[in-house]
Amino acid sequence: MSVAPAAPPTVSVTPAAAELIRSLRGQHGPLMFHQSGGCCDGSAPMCYPAGEFRTGSSDVLLAALEIEGVAEPVEFWMSAAQWQLWKHTRLTVDVVPGRGSGFSLEAPEGLRFLTRSHLLT
Structure with a gap:
């Protein structure tokens, strides 16, 4: 495992994403995100119970x-x-209407997380 260098915050969440995270935390306990960058579902941040996705x-x-x-x-x-x-x-982790991955915790909510990227200048 490696850690991204400390600089301006690398990842933030929108108010809508924070609200969904609070709801999911209440239902599932501590949470984590993983984004693989693969095609389809891998290109979106996946939300899991903390520790359920094994990082390496x-x-x-x-x-x-x-x-x-x-x-x-x-x-x-x-x-x-x-x-x-x-x-x-x-x-920036955001949330939009739609069906997320079947493996990501928000899937049954009719919402899906997505990552918006902005170039650092």
Whole structure:
């Protein structure tokens, strides 16, 4: 496992995403995100119960998100290969209507998380 260098916050969440995270935390306990960068569902941030997705040396911990109303930080992981492509961006986790992955906790909610990227200048 590696950790992204400390700089301006690498990952943030929108108010709508924070609200959904609080709801999911209430239902499932501590949470984590992983974004693989693969096709289809892998290109979106996947939300799991903390520790359910096994991270390893091919993953980078980008942030421990502090969400108001959530007792513990929510870790945001990304595959190292994807991070190499996105390391010059600031990421924002947002939520939109739609069906997410069957493996991501928000799928039954009729919403899906997505990552918006903004180039760092």
